[in-house]
Amino acid sequence: MSWIADPAFAPDRPFGPHTLPYGVFSAGNEGFRAIGVRVGDSVLDVSALAAAGALPYADLLSGGSLDPFLAAGRLQWTAVREALLDLVAHPTRPRDAALYPLDDVRLHLPFTVADYVDFYSSRYHAENVGRIFRPDGDPLLPNWTHLPVGYHGRAGTVVVSGTSVMRPCGQSRPTEPGAPPAFGPSARLDIEAEVGFVCGGPVRSCVPADKVAEHVFGVVLLNDWSARDIQAWEYQPLGPFLGKSFATSVSAWITPLDALAAARVPNPEPPHELLPYLRTAEPWGLDLSLTVEWNGTVVSRPPFRLMSFSCAQQLAHLTVNGATVRPGDLFGSGTVSGPEREQRGCFLELSWGGREPITLDDGSARTFLEDRDTVVITATAPGPGGTLVGLGEVTGRVLPARLPG
Secondary structure, three states: OOOOOOOOOOOOOOOOOOOOOEEEEEEOOOOOEEEEEEEOOEEEEHHHHHHOOOOOOHHHHOOOOOHHHHHHOHHHHHHHHHHHHHHHHOOOOOOOOOEEEHHHEEEEOOOOOOOEEEEOOOHHHHHHHHHHHOOOOOOOOOOOOOOOOEEEOOHHHEEEOOOOEEOOEEEEOOOOOOOOOEEEEOOOEEOOEEEEEEEOOOOEEOOOHHHHHHOEEEEEEEEEOEEHHHHHHHOOOOOOOHHHHOOEEEOOOEEEHHHHHHHEEOOOOOOOOOOHHHOOOOOOEEOOEEEEEEOOEEEEOOEHHHOOOOHHHHHHHHHOOOOEEOOOOEEEOOOOOOOOHHHOOOHHHHOOOOOOOEEOOOOOEEOOOOOOOEEEEEEEEEOHHHOEEEEEEEEEEEEOOOOOO
């Protein structure tokens, strides 16, 4: 019997006693930020407990950011988590424990994003996009099954869940042959339902795939907002740029990698043997079930277990050329999609390039996002002994564009 009486803090609820995701919050009018863990629908002040001696490594947990904790490494991550698991399971409330209702706190981006990389690792998504954009060609390019395709994004435009996103402006294809490109607000604003991996530990390059746990601290949900009309005009030959760089939303809560041990599964078998640096001795796929809501209507349930490349393979590929991984690095899985229509993780796929509108519960029809639309992405995973593990939601609302000048 835990001293935490929150009814949402139960083993069969997403934020029960096994999940304990980390975040940064402020309460009241003071504006002072502290590290916390989510327990049900409440926040437990970790910084205060550490300062009182109830948790180890108080120096890593005292500030208003997870940056020092991320840099510390696996030994410290495991020690603090084990202490928290014991503390929340105890029947007696610790003397210095402070609980705040979620509705009474403000959540912040919990770490400083160092670098941001986004991958493209769902075969179903890649094939769907290929069929939409290249209907007369092979939906997959020749390299796709050999390596985790990715691109570098903008760390400075990663925002915490709940931050509104302004509709971007940019160039799009000419409306007729020989005409100049069009310019204005994106008319095909989209989302990408993804899983993000937050890195920490030592700075390293050429990381072996089986060393992923030394460098991945935890998991967030990620929405890589995408302006499809801007993207379609600019992406050849160098790939995504302004169509992606305007905003990427991430959860306010980082679910520790350790919390997902029971959710680890093998990735689908590749169609051929991968190069040695992409092979792993243990499975690093994750059995995560995502849900996408558009203005309150559930429009998709993407299954993460079907991703072709794992976080271990993505990290190995990211660093194999000598590039480093460092604390605060963030990499996204790429859009999560499955074989069924209701498992597609972006609106480009769901509407099949805008040709098949989606009807929401209020009766309205959508192909791409309109101003003031809201998107919420949630996810759960199986925990040990039949428990449930949750990932913090990522939500965002579209604001009208602001034209330059």
